Amino acid sequence: MHHFTDKPTQNAEASAKALSVTELNGKARRLLEMNFNNVRVEGEISGLARPSSGHWYFTLKDKQSQIRCAMFRNRNQALKFVPTEGMLLMVRGRVSLYEGRGDYQLIVEHMDNAGTGDLQKAFEVLKAKLAAEGLFDITRKQPLPAHPKHIGVITSPTGAAIRDILTVLKRRFPAIPVSIIPSSVQGEQAKHELVNALKLAASANRFDVLIIGRGGGSLEDLWPFNEELVARAIAGCPIPIVSAVGHEIDFTIADFVADHRAATPSAAAEILSPDRQALLNQLNLISRKLTTLTRHKLQLSQRELDNLQKRLRHPGDRLRDNSQRLDDLEIRLKQAITLKLERAQSSLSRLKDRANQQNPQRKLELLKSRNEYMGQKLIQLISSSLERRHLKLEKVSGELNAVSPLATLSRGYAITMAGDAIIRSSQQLREGDRVTTRFFEGEAICKVEKITN
Structure with missing residues (x-):
């Protein structure tokens, strides 16, 4: 056990060698591991990450505190279950310090399922309550617009979610206007700011669809979207809402109440933005059909005109x-x-x-x-x-x-003909064509030198 005095003497200060950060972290790690090498801790799991290395990283928390935990692959492979968000665990391990970042953590050797955590219980209770009231019913959900005219995004203006949404919209259909209704998405005040943002969006009367959400995080990070106040505000909003909270595996009360749930913020942007290339292809197809129909109509009209010209007497x-x-x-x-x-x-x-x-x-x-x-x-x-x-x-x-056209000719006009056809437009002629111009008295054979449309 090391003891440190509050006020070292000047001689001690002068003679003591300064520690490097690595040396200090090493001493702290050894001190922790020496005194807490076999502890049992109960807490609610949150923010479980399972990278390709096979190691598990998560947080254990109670109502006041939390601690980072790591369980390496050679230990977690022996477990007969995989912990889930909100599960109450009893873990055994040693307290240590990750020297590279100076993070205090618990190295877990074994864990047991101790039941459901407080947040998860609160989640299930509220979910059952709102479901009984019919807030999750499909019949009350509003359809999303096929081609949104203005999208409102309720999220943190500095978070990753808004960057993902804007990136997808810029790639797929940059012409859609997007407005950000800023709100914090984590912490105690987040629920009130989210409700105020929903009210502001509804009163603006210019959005035809809203996205509400944030990036991934632990259960407590996502908790504002599990608040009853936020759920009822979403249910009462007159504008269709897409909930995009966390990652694909994350589910919140907001997801069940919203008119549509997107697995991620990027997926929400994909759902609401039409594919620009698909629309261009459809437009080209319609244009070709219209051209074909117009050409067919012109051919029919030309045949009808020819028949009328044959029947029309001079x-x-x-x-x-x-x-x-x-x-x-x-x-x-x-x-x-x-x-x-x-x-x-x-x-x-x-x-x-x-x-x-x-x-x-x-x-x-x-x-x-x-x-x-x-x-x-x-x-x-x-x-x-x-x-x-x-x-x-x-x-x-x-x-x-x-x-009589003769009367028209007598006033100085002339009739130009190519063969038996009367020329009504310069588009009927080509340079070098020979035409006959008839006057009130006599006619002339002319050659087309230049055509001006």
């Missing part, structure tokens, strides 16, 4: 037909007039014959007067009829002339 042809019909009507009108005159002349001759036969002078004069009147009336009727038909002809000719 206004000049219609004008010639109407002019010919007018000539025909004029001929028929003249023939009708001639026939009517001939009939009248025939009737007049017959009357003259009858008058000559009867020879009544007065009756003859009356008949002659009537005949003259009828002749004048007939001429008036014929003139009136001819005038009406000429007016109608002029009206029809004016209407035809208004829609």
Whole structure:
């Protein structure tokens, strides 16, 4: 047993050799191992790590204190069970000090299961209570948006979780806006800050999904996410929530209450972010389909246009037909007039014959007067009829002339044609093409030198 005086003499201070850090840690380790080489300790396990070396590293704790522990592979291989988070253990070993870091630790030689720890018991009690109230029911969980417009992340702004989330979102879909609602995620005040962050996110009215979580840790590190206050705040939040607490093996009350549980913060970002490449592939597929449908529609429209062009008669042809019909009507009108005159002349001759036969002078004069009147009336009727038909002809000719392309040409416009097709767009032409340009009077053969769209 070493004894140290509080106030060494000046001579002792002067003669004492200064220790290196390694020497001091070595002396402390030997001192601990000499006095605590076979101790039994009961405590709740937390933060169990099992690296590829096969050694186990964990923490034993009670309500006030904790101690780091190590159990090497040659010892833990003899156990018939693997301890889990929150398990109450009875361990036997020796107290030592890891010289490389100066960490005080317990080297465990053997352990027994002593039951369930206090935190684990509290976890199970709260889990059963909230489950009985229906807070874990699938029917009350909200669906997650397929394409989030704005993601809110409730976590520590300096923790590893937010870095993992932002890295995944930047890789998969950097266009999604992300806002951090800062909160501590460990310690006594964390539960209150988490609840306040949830209220703040809900009142902001701009998020369509939230991620709440943190990186891995021991059961007590994750405990704010097992608090009833936080669980009820998650359940009452109107925004869909993804819980991403700890590692894949870690489960908290927040995971059961949230609308969706992600194994890690990175997994939460994967769930909420659409794959940019998959969306681009889908967009390209839709674009190709749209191009094919548009091309098919244009082909159908072009065929329909060709059919209409074949059925459409040139206004000049219609004008010639109407002019010919007018000539025909004029001929028929003249023939009708001639026939009517001939009939009248025939009737007049017959009357003259009858008058000559009867020879009544007065009756003859009356008949002659009537005949003259009828002749004048007939001429008036014929003139009136001819005038009406000429007016109608002029009206029809004016209407035809208004829609005739010849009238358009007379105002200085021209029609350009390639073969029988009328050119409506410069995109129908190629440099070097020969086209025919028709004017009001005459036409010209032209060669395309340059095309400007």
